[in-house]
Amino acid sequence: MLPLYLALKEMARNKRRFSAVFLIVALITLLVLFTSALGDGLSLGASEYFDRMGSELVVFQKDVDYQLQASRLGRSRLSQIRRVPGVAAVGPVGVSTAAIIAVNGAATDGLDVALIGVEPGEPGAPAAYAGEALNDSRAAHAVLDRHVVERLGIPLGATITLKVVQGMEEQLYDLRVQGFAEGRKVNYIPSIFVPLRRWERIRPQETPGGNEGADLLFNIAAVKLDQTAPPDAVAAAIERTVSQVEVTDPVTAYRTTQGYNDMQSTISMQQGFMLLIVVLIVGSFFQIQTLQKVAQIGMLEAIGASSRMVITTLLIQIMITLVVGLAIGGAVMWAMAQVLPATVPIVFSGTKITITILSLFAAGPAAAMVAARTILKIEPLRALGLSG
Amino acid sequence: MSTLETQSVSKIYHMQGSEIRAVDAVSLQIQPGEFVALAGPSGSGKTTMLALLAGLLHPDDGEVLINGRSLRTMRKAELAAFRLTHIGFTFQSNNLVPYLTVRENVELMLRLNGALDQQGRARAVELLTRLDLGKRLDNLPSQLSGGQQQRVAIARALVHEPSIVLADEPTASLDTSRAHQVVSTLANLIHEQGRAGVMVSHDLRMCAYADRVLHMEDGRLVEEAVTA
Numbered sequence A: 001m002l003p004l005y006l007a008l009k010e011m012a013r014n015k016r017r018f019s020a021v022f023l024i025v026a027l028i029t030l031l032v033l034f035t036s037a038l039g040d041g042l043s044l045g046a047s048e049y050f051d052r053m054g055s056e057l058v059v060f061q062k063d064v065d066y067q068l069q070a071s072r073l074g075r076s077r078l079s080q081i082r083r084v085p086g087v088a089a090v091g092p093v094g095v096s097t098a099a100i101i102a103v104n105g106a107a108t109d110g111l112d113v114a115l116i117g118v119e120p121g122e123p124g125a126p127a128a129y130a131g132e133a134l135n136d137s138r139a140a141h142a143v144l145d146r147h148v149v150e151r152l153g154i155p156l157g158a159t160i161t162l163k164v165v166q167g168m169e170e171q172l173y174d175l176r177v178q179g180f181a182e183g184r185k186v187n188y189i190p191s192i193f194v195p196l197r198r199w200e201r202i203r204p205q206e207t208p209g210g211n212e213g214a215d216l217l218f219n220i221a222a223v224k225l226d227q228t229a230p231p232d233a234v235a236a237a238i239e240r241t242v243s244q245v246e247v248t249d250p251v252t253a254y255r256t257t258q259g260y261n262d263m264q265s266t267i268s269m270q271q272g273f274m275l276l277i278v279v280l281i282v283g284s285f286f287q288i289q290t291l292q293k294v295a296q297i298g299m300l301e302a303i304g305a306s307s308r309m310v311i312t313t314l315l316i317q318i319m320i321t322l323v324v325g326l327a328i329g330g331a332v333m334w335a336m337a338q339v340l341p342a343t344v345p346i347v348f349s350g351t352k353i354t355i356t357i358l359s360l361f362a363a364g365p366a367a368a369m370v371a372a373r374t375i376l377k378i379e380p381l382r383a384l385g386l387s388g
Numbered sequence B: 001m002s003t004l005e006t007q008s009v010s011k012i013y014h015m016q017g018s019e020i021r022a023v024d025a026v027s028l029q030i031q032p033g034e035f036v037a038l039a040g041p042s043g044s045g046k047t048t049m050l051a052l053l054a055g056l057l058h059p060d061d062g063e064v065l066i067n068g069r070s071l072r073t074m075r076k077a078e079l080a081a082f083r084l085t086h087i088g089f090t091f092q093s094n095n096l097v098p099y100l101t102v103r104e105n106v107e108l109m110l111r112l113n114g115a116l117d118q119q120g121r122a123r124a125v126e127l128l129t130r131l132d133l134g135k136r137l138d139n140l141p142s143q144l145s146g147g148q149q150q151r152v153a154i155a156r157a158l159v160h161e162p163s164i165v166l167a168d169e170p171t172a173s174l175d176t177s178r179a180h181q182v183v184s185t186l187a188n189l190i191h192e193q194g195r196a197g198v199m200v201s202h203d204l205r206m207c208a209y210a211d212r213v214l215h216m217e218d219g220r221l222v223e224e225a226v227t228a
């Protein structure tokens, strides 16, 4: 096939130039995909807990604008919610903060974590990818999310020491690490899960050790529905039958948190702009590259090469360039993702990678076509020295 | 039937109100095996004439016929295909594909025609050898002198056995002795192979190798000098 022959010959005889071209495409790909992944990683910090919650509905206290820390629910609400038709299970979720100051007695730099109290086996409690999920409703056990595990390098079975401010004092509590769960950041900080009864005692509060006997308070309730139950209808039913609550789905729960939308639109805008600029750069790059072949293309046309042959040659070469460049860029990105410290959150979105690749594959050839059309019209004559 | 014939062909350029009659009612006939030189001062319309003969320009008036077929009714793709099989071309400059070797540049013409076979390859080497490039087969154009590049273009213009060979100033970048050698080789090949050849040159010594010399001035054929 002649176009392929010409495209490959040109590349083979200009190895240095085309290596540079590959590199540019690779770097550009890397730039787009990586900044995009960083942005998504950042926004994940706001959504991860709810994204992985695994329940269809979340119950908040009424009129707190779905603010996790502002919401207060008591134990009596749980049984009321559970009685609503369509509800399969309800789990209380209490969220506060603490710092891990030691692992197996060895001091750490002090990692701030979300201290989340859940009822073992109920909605809101995480599954463990290693070790065991929480199974004792009072024990001093903890399940750590992946971010905590990776940052502190904690082994299963280790004892971690939490520092919590209660009243005027700092209290230290030891917990045994029973399992690891997937990442579940809450408000950008990684999380550890403990049984709600234990959480009640060790969370930051006025009275050290908590008030035995007081009504158990938590922040929100996670609701799992019967398979066939329509979420909207059940949500409405809960709001009708249980007083002073507001029900939503996990996605709305984080979307409405303060600052989330601002941040999200900043990130999207950044990603969009980056893509646009890169598409323009790649486009003009290929356009210039094509325009540089004016003399050659004109000569080929003049000796009788068809426009289609010339254009196919250009396209094949651009496709090869993009494929090789994207492959190199992708490989470098993958390598970087492996060596990057766990503290840098990066998330690769399949959709965004696809959009980026498709945009590049559209922009390169489109720009080259625009250039080629002009060339093909005038250049056979210019090859003869007639200006056309 | 003539291989190449024009009937009162004209090409007019319009420039800010004034018109330039680059080619003005030119009629000519060239027979198989005939080598014609087109001479004339710079700007007299020689290259424009070649472009008309090759179907790269549409005449504003008159007809170009190749092997009795008028180019007028052919569409662009058709003309390209026609050029590919019937015409061999060398240009004043920018003759070669820079990333193909001498041999590959000549073979390209066969590849374009979908006719690269053993015989074709052998013919390419033979032509290049006759043009004194037997030792430069695997060089890239950038490694050749201007004159050597012109000779590669001549080989390319002949390798697919076209009925017409059009050469625009093939000797412009050659020294005198080399120019004589190239033009005499071109003339011999055209005569031997029975092609119709048109060579643009304003060097009258080169025109001596032609069977006929057509003189152009301001787009017109002014006289016809018979040299052989």
Ligand SMILES: Nc1ncnc2c1ncn2[C@@H]1O[C@H](COP(=O)(O)OP(=O)(O)OP(=O)(O)O)[C@@H](O)[C@H]1O
Pocket (backbone or CB within 6 Å): A385, A386, A387, A388, B013, B014, B015, B020, B021, B022, B040, B041, B042, B043, B044, B045, B046, B047, B048, B049
């Ligand atoms: N695209 C164009 N627009 C306007 N005028 C043109 C165009 N192309 C050529 N001309 C004019 O047509 C005339 C003939 O040009 P042409 O290139 O055919 O001359 P030539 O005999 O080949 O000259 P040279 O010996 O310098 O190559 C010139 O006056 C030139 O300026």
Ligand SMILES: [Mg+2]
Pocket (backbone or CB within 6 Å): A385, B046, B047, B048, B092, B168
């Ligand atoms: Mg000229």
